[in-house]
Amino acid sequence: MLILFGFKTAVKELFRRQTVCPNCGQNASQRIDERASKFTVFFIPVFTTSRRYSRTCAYCGITSELSRSEKNALA
Known part of the structure; x- marks a missing residue:
């Protein structure tokens, strides 16, 4: 199988x-x-294994990682 x-x-x-x-x-x-990484079986997402957050500036284009609490503070 x-x-x-x-x-x-x-x-x-x-x-x-x-x-x-x-x-x-x-x-x-x-x-x-x-960015959410998902475990898949037969190409169907089953569950999320990790989540990461990032911030990208429109002026200079730099991307930096954020924690969940930093993301919630910006929201």
């Missing part, structure tokens, strides 16, 4: 916020994304 399993990463934009970038210091739009 053959069972196909693996992992899939899904990226979803949660929201955008106008804040000061920690890298360039400009007041620019910051895109907050969520």
Whole structure:
């Protein structure tokens, strides 16, 4: 019997916020994304194994990791 399993990463934009970038210091739009790794069986997502959050500055383009509490503070 053959069972196909693996992992899939899904990226979803949660929201955008106008804040000061920690890298360039400009007041620019910051895109907050969520990366969720999901365990799959026969290419169907079964459950989420991890979630990571990141912030991307629209002015300088740098991407930095966020913790869940930092993401909640920006929301």
